[in-house]
Amino acid sequence: MEYLGNRRGSAPALQNVELSREEVRPVFEHLMSNIELWLANNYVHADLSAYNVLYWQRQVRIIDFPQAIDPRFNPNALSLLTRDIENICHYVACYGLERNGQRIAEKLWRKFKNAEL
Numbered sequence: 001m002e003y004l005g006n007r008r009g010s011a012p013a014l015q016n017v018e019l020s021r022e023e024v025r026p027v028f029e030h031l032m033s034n035i036e037l038w039l040a041n042n043y044v045h046a047d048l049s050a051y052n053v054l055y056w057q058r059q060v061r062i063i064d065f066p067q068a069i070d071p072r073f074n075p076n077a078l079s080l081l082t083r084d085i086e087n088i089c090h091y092v093a094c095y096g097l098e099r100n101g102q103r104i105a106e107k108l109w110r111k112f113k114n115a116e117l
Contacts, residue, residue, distance in 0.1 A: 004056045011056035014091065015049070023058060024095040030060055031088050032104065035081070039112045042070050044077050048084035050091040071112065081105050 004011040019027060031053065038045065045052070045068055052064040071077035085108075086101030093099070 002061075004054050004059075004061050011054040011061070013051050014053040014055045014060065015051045017055045019055075019095060021095065024092055024097050026058075027055070027060055028088065028092045028097060028099070031062070032085070034062060035085060035088075036108055036111075038068075039071065039081065039108055040115065042072055043068050044071050044074075044081045045084050046080040049087040072116070078105065078109050081109060 014027070035045070035048070045062065045065065047064060047067050048062065052062060054061045054063060069077060069080060071081070074080070082102055082105035085105045089099045089101035089104070
């Protein structure tokens with residue numbers, strides 16, 4: 001476990017941060033990269049949103065994993081993955097970065113299922 005922040009306080013949740021235009025795309029891409037990495041290692045966060053992402057000095061850290069599921073054994077895995085991705089897409093849409101969460105989730109799911117075979 002690591003502390004993210006400084007002596008004055010801990011890093012805020014992404015939900016409470018005002019990103020610059022230049023920060024939005026890298027944050028989104030980093031989060032999607034993490035989601036893909038988790039899926040490749042048989043994890044879906046299952047409660048991901050801007051509330052579960054800490055932001056500090058242009059870095060993001062995802063927190064709150066107790067409800068994470070193994071997509072190989074959970075029949076709701078695709079819908080939970082889709083919800084996670086749509087939550088992040090909804091957040092970045094507030095900054096003008098429009099992405100289709102369902103399409104991204106389906107693409108990652110197909111990649112995961114093909115790798116599983």
